[in-house]
Amino acid sequence: MTVQVSSKQLLATVLRQVAGDDDAIDAATLDAAGDETLFEDLGFDSIALLEVLNRLKREHGIALDDDVLEQALTPAQLVSAIDEELRDVA
Template sequence: MSEQEFTITDLTRILLEGAGAGEGIDLGGDILDTDFEELGYESLALLETGGRIEREYGISLDDDIFTDHRTPRALVAAINGYLKELVAP
């Protein structure tokens, strides 16, 4: 099985597909270290985002993934950790 990588581009695409973007929010800008709440994504939108990530990448995320990883940078790193576990021997 080849190793998948989850990128900020993947995350912004999934955020837009699932919840859209708040007025005045540019997901194409420098958002890596901005809290999801500041980006306009609250619990319901993040729940939808998590479900989409699980389905697309075939992983099961912990319930507290978004409370433990509150920025896009932290979430991308965490998702890549899950993906690496899938291919670990």
């Protein structure tokens, strides 16, 4: 049986994984933040966000261009980019 995971749930999992690997990101702040909170306010710098993109590609087969980070400044915006990529490959 395959369990469907939403893009929002998938991104939340990857963000928590990266936060756990990065001492500069507070996991409690991440869990309490809303979808419209800026990544910068969550403690994610450009290197951490590149790691998010790398994990999405490596572990989930979702390949987003690095330039998506220029437009996706919040988790909600990155979820939209993930959804768009999934529609394009479907």
